[in-house]
Amino acid sequence: MSYDRELVAAKKAASLAARLCQKIQRALLQSDVQSKSDRSPVTVADYGSQAVVSFILEKELVDVPFSLVAEEDSGDLREESGKEILNRITALVNETLAGADTYASSTLSEESVLTAIDKGKSEGGPIGRHWVLDPIDGTKGFLRGDQYAIALALLDNGKVVLGVLACPNLPLTSIAHKDTAPTEVGCLFYAQAGSGTYMEPLDGSSPVKVTVSDIDNTEEASFFESYEAAHSMQDLTSSIAQKLGVKAPPVRIDSQAKYGALSRGDGAIYMRFPHKGYREKIWDHAAGCIVVTEAGGIATDAGGNLLDFSKGRFLDLDTGIIVTNQKLMPALLKAVRESLEEKSSSSSL
Structure with a gap:
């Protein structure tokens, strides 16, 4: 079975979520008031990433039932204490969507953002199709200005049939060669069952097929x-x-x-x-x-x-x-x- 349509939607969703996360990480690293105890930037990025991915997948695949297994839910954001952060998340999500031609006309209310986040409450399981999302995998790396990933996969009857990893800070060249400073960073890896794995720059230019090391020693x-x-x-x-x-x-x-x-x-x-x-x-x-x-x-x-x-x-x-x-x-x-x-x-x- 082909999952080409789902793969196109997943790549779009993960790439846009990566754009949102990059914006927050840049601001975080430039900030003079960066404090180890202030985790609000990663909180905003986590929720914002999940809202973007959820919204885009449902929008792109409107004719199929939507189920998402994800890390976050909107409980804390619905509290009085979460209002300011919800406001920041909503502004950022809308800014991210406005920067993408396809979704430029989409403006989400705070309630729509909360609803998109809460789509991630699915339990998954062995029956049917379920998207699986980690909106920011590697929060410590994110806060340090280092490696993190937006990780999105599709389960079909319990089997992983598709996966996308957006890695905004991973060099396009091998990290094994530490003596040379990477000139370009930002990789998108994607795979579909039976079709191999590809890597392309996050800006969407030409993909290359990749394979694991063949070392036997x-x-x-x-x-x-x-x-x-x-x-x-x-x-x-x-x-x-x-x-x-x-x-x-x-x-x-x-x-x-x-x-x-x-x-x-x-x-x-x-x-x-x-x-x-x-x-x-x-x-x-x-x-x-x-x-x-x-x-x-x-x-x-x-x-x-x-x-x-x-x-x-x-x-x-x-x-x-x-x-x-x-x-x-x-x-x-x-x-x-x-x-x-x-x-x-x-x-x-």
Whole structure:
């Protein structure tokens, strides 16, 4: 089945949401009053991004039932304390739509913005079609002026069939070559089941087909992990890398930009092992997963099971997520299993 129409709508939605987020990030970084405790810029960007994506998808695909599984809902914005932020979000959403020819005549009221945000309350599941959105994946990176992504995917009867990752700060050239400063940044990765993965500049110029690294020697494989130590057990990934004989230090970047970078061969492995008690959400991995797998990669949990996005809003999986090419996966799974066993036996002593 072709999802061409849905892909066109998804690319439009993610690109416009990226434009909104870029505007806020620029203002945030230029601000003299930037305060670590003031999270309102990322709040405005998060809600604004979700409102834009929701509005555009529904507008572009008006003849099909619309279901969106997303991170935010409008509860806080409907409180008295949320009025000022809602006002800022509405102004920004309208400004973003006005800058796009197709939607220049669309002006949303505050209530319409709240309604668009609340479309994201769907629970997903194994039946029917559901869009899956992380309006800003990597909020810490966003606040630091670093990597973040707008991650949008489509589930059809529980399977991810389409994914788009807008990565406004990711260089168009490989991040593996740190010695050269990137001249251009802003990538859009997209994939449709059975059609491969493509990357194009966020300004919409010519796409190129991308594929994962074909490295088969673990010693030559570089790996990605979360920038924030709080997001993943970096001692465990370090132990696994040691077993594999990996010589390069880990590349730590925020968000699903890691999946995009991996899909074009910037590195060969991505590992994520959240701390005990954390449940992965489907919007944190759905778009990235299809972008990597359509580029020839494979994503599993620590037990080697393919990721299952059909269970609702959460990904229930074995211990963590590992992503690499087909050649490296057997050795990687073995090293993961051994490291987990060692960790388990040392903690039970």
